[in-house]
Amino acid sequence: MDLEAVRTFVAVAEAGQFRKAAVDLSITQQAVSKRIAALERDLGVRLFTRTPRGAEPTIDGQAFLPHARELLRVAERAVASVRTGRRPLRVDVINSRGAASGLMRGFHQAHPEVDLNVVMLFDVDTAVAAIRSGTIDASFRAVAAPGRPLPEDIESVRVLDEPLQLLTGPAHALASARSVTLAQLAGHRIWMPGIVPGTEWAAYYDDLVAEFGLTIEATGPNFGSDALLDTIADTPALATFMSEQTRLVWPADHGLRRIPVTDPTPVYPHSLLWHRDNPHPALTTLRSHLATTAAGHDATGTWVPSWVMPR
Known part of the structure; x- marks a missing residue:
């Protein structure tokens, strides 16, 4: 069904005249007549009766009028759902407990007027494909x-x-150490069952192992962070790496320790990815926010893999 014909029908019904509807729609009266005639052919009924004062809806026209108005409202909502700036900004944060999630919480607190949809995609290929297809607007990745x-x-x-x-x-x-160097970690078993081959974090830890002679074990099923914490708390021979801003809660009797790593400090590089042609205005707002809140990169005494983009 031609929505412009439906719009014209509603305009005539509300104006009571073909001529006034033409003025309201900024088209000719002939165009109004043609649209109404085409709509009547599609529906198989007459919609208006000509009167000395203009036009009145027939019984069929009266029955169709509320549905025509609803059609136009639905069309407006459909357009608004995808119109730039009217739909939520959709951002992938990988997981709910990591630094990227914290960055988005900070953005939401600073810009509560921005409507957000936060999603969690597993691997970088899926994230990039979603950005290119328009399924999401941005993703945090290394x-x-x-x-x-x-x-x-x-x-x-x-x-x-x-x-x-x-x-x-x-x-x-x-x-009991206040800090440990990477050299001190050589020979200690570091257990990280969440490392999945082919992911960007697997590439990161592969380079860390190769450069500093560490032993990282990714054996066993990954039952999640709670099970990991239970095992680390109960097994003196095992430790694990945890990112500084990862938000975790564990029972007090676990007695877990977070210990800074130095000489150098390995840092995980988070970048924001987006499509260069994405016009969503909130994406610009997010990038500006991150630019003002982000700390410096490649600081003295830190380490990242050679493949990490500096920009």
């Missing part, structure tokens, strides 16, 4: 892993270098 450059239409900017910390149970040999 870019770009070896042999996997970003497509030319994807922009990125480094927004946070997040230090790694060592997490141990109370009986671990390093539990």
Whole structure:
């Protein structure tokens, strides 16, 4: 059904005249007549009766009028749902407990007027495909892993270098240390069952292991952070890496320790990715917010893999 014909029908019904409806719609009276005639052919009924004062809806026209108005309202809502600036800004934060989620909470507090949809996508390929298709507006990722450059239409900017910390149970040999160096970690078992081959964080830890001679074990099923904390608390031989801004809560009797890692401090590089042609105004607001809140990158005494983009 031609929505312009429906719009014209409603205009005539409300104006009571073809001539006044033509003025209201900024079209000719002949165009109004043609649209009404075409709509009547589609519906198979007469919609108006000509009167000395103009036009009145027939019984069928009266029955159709509320539905015609609803059709126009639905059309307006459909357009508004995708109109730039009217739909929510959709951002991938990978997981709910990490730094990216914290960055978006800070953005929401600073800009409560921006409507947000936060999603969690697993791998960078899925995230990039979603950005390119318009399913999401932006994603937080470490870019770009070896042999996997970003497509030319994807922009990125480094927004946070997040230090790694060592997490141990109370009986671990390093539990009482105020800080540990990467050299001191050589020979200690670091257990990280959440590392999945092919992900950007797997590439990150592969380089960390290769450069500093560490032992990282990704064995066993990943039952989530709660099970990881339980195991670390009860197993003196195991420790794990935990990003500084990861939000976790554990029972007081676990006695877990977060210990800074130094000489150098490994930092995980978070970047914001978006499509260069994305016009959503809230995306510009988000990038400006992150630019004012982000700390410096590549600080003295820190380490990132060589493949991490500096921009």
